[in-house]
Amino acid sequence: MTVHFIGAGPGAADLITVRGQRLLAASPVCLYAGSLVPPELLSDCPPGARLIDTANLDLDQIVAEMVTATGKGQDVARLHSGDPSVFSAVAEQMRRLDAAGVPYDVTPGVPAFAAAAASLGRELTVPEVAQTVILTRTAERATAMPPGEDLATLGASRATMVLHLAVQRIDAVVASLIESYGASCPVAVVARASRPDELILRGTLADIAGRVHEAGVRRTAVIVVGAALTASQFPDSHLYSTTRARP
Incomplete structure (x- = not known):
């Protein structure tokens, strides 16, 4: 069995x-x-x-x-x-x-970050903008984070970052990331992704905390941070490039 x-x-x-x-x-x-x-x-x-x-x-x-x-x-x-x-x-x-x-x-199942990306209508890895996705969380009232996995350290890469179990600490998240990503970096918070009562909040590191507080989002949400959220000027992927050598 x-x-x-x-x-x-x-x-x-x-x-x-x-x-x-x-x-x-x-x-x-x-x-x-x-x-x-x-x-x-x-x-x-x-x-x-x-x-x-x-x-x-x-x-x-x-x-x-x-x-x-x-x-x-x-x-x-x-x-x-x-x-x-x-x-x-x-x-x-x-x-x-x-x-x-x-x-x-x-x-395996469909992860929350994938459902959030689908709801946002965005790819999290965009050519020459972001090719790495960091999945992480924060440590308040939870198991401690290992050394070197604090948000400030992870944020130094400026990769697309997806935070689970962290929306209740949105102010601390912003404070930890704003130096690396900049205040104008796009952010999205997707609550209850794929459900009938799904809620999407879009903003930047400068204003997303206020939007989260105003909406009263406290749980069952992911935070997505990074330039891939709004990128529009980028080259085609090599896979589909017209200049790629074909067999």
Whole structure:
């Protein structure tokens, strides 16, 4: 029996992958974060499935549910919002399942930053403007950041930066980045990307904090910073360039 870590996507129920949906439909036990995972996805679970909202469970309780279910010969669908590869707390669950001898696999999902870029109608990597995307967060009321991963250090590259779990600290984010990126650097905040109540705020490092406070955005949002957000004068990608040598 297997624990299936499944990326549920950024919010819209129809952004789960076909593989994720099939695994969900075949698993008699489903653990999900009720505050983040679209409730419509639970209708894909098989009739009579045991549905466990993990919102009020600690890590040991969550893993215990998985171990118990697999011990009974049941596959488990573990739904995570976005994609399990970033900011999902999957690593510590895997570590415990390894210790318990429980097999697992991972099905990727649409990450929040990709959904935000889609909603903004922008590519985050633009030729000769930005070719690197930094995914990061801030450390207040969360696990400490490793040395060298503070925003001021990361911002020195002026790469496109996407911050998760940071909108509540928008003032501190701006203060950390404005020296490297400049006050006129474009910024977008996308709250609840892909959901019916999605909200997009656009501005610059000079004014985005005020826009966030005015809109009352406090959670479930990503902050995107960088010149790629508004770039219009740039060369075509080499892949499609008319000057590229063709075989």
